[in-house]
Amino acid sequence: MRYLYDPPGLLKNIFKEFNWNTVNGKILLTFDDGPLPETTQSILKILNKNNIRAVFFCVGGNVQKYPELVNEILADGHTLGNHTFHHKILTKLTRDGIKKEISSFNDLVREKFNYSAEYFRPPHGKFNFTVKRILKEKNMRPVMWSLLTADYKNDLNLVKFAVDNYLKHNSIVVLHDSLKSKDIILNSIEYIIDKAGKMNFEIGEPSGCLR
């Protein structure tokens, strides 16, 4: 299991506009693949209780199905990120296919919520030079991560292990707003908040954490 996402310096240098860690030395929480009726609202509740603002990297198909949940995400002051429309692996698509996956999400949220998506996370973390160029053309900011909690395995012990060993002051943490992590997501969030508090790490706002 690879919790720590720490690609070689060369890669980070070539893709230097990508966010690998936060830029302000605070922790950023991110939630991928939602929104979903089974999970999103309880995640929002716990974030709200702890006065935390996160990035929700949503999938267009789910945004279309559950617009009221997106409204709740936005109403709580969170940031909506583009995680493509169909959660396809972009490196397997043509240039036009990649563009379409990214644009159709942006068009949807602009139309439905008058929202301009600024941040992008590629599904499964897979990108290439074509993805990089398209994001640049669209003036979008790529957000990777530095701590994968493996919450999608639905085993709280794995999350605890990842957080205990790899949480840093500037971690971008990936969690899932998805059925895969449904049983442990709330405990996972609480565990991260507790651990951050014990370590004297601060949890930051998306706009300050990302470039």
Ligand SMILES: [Zn+2]
């Ligand atoms: Zn995803």
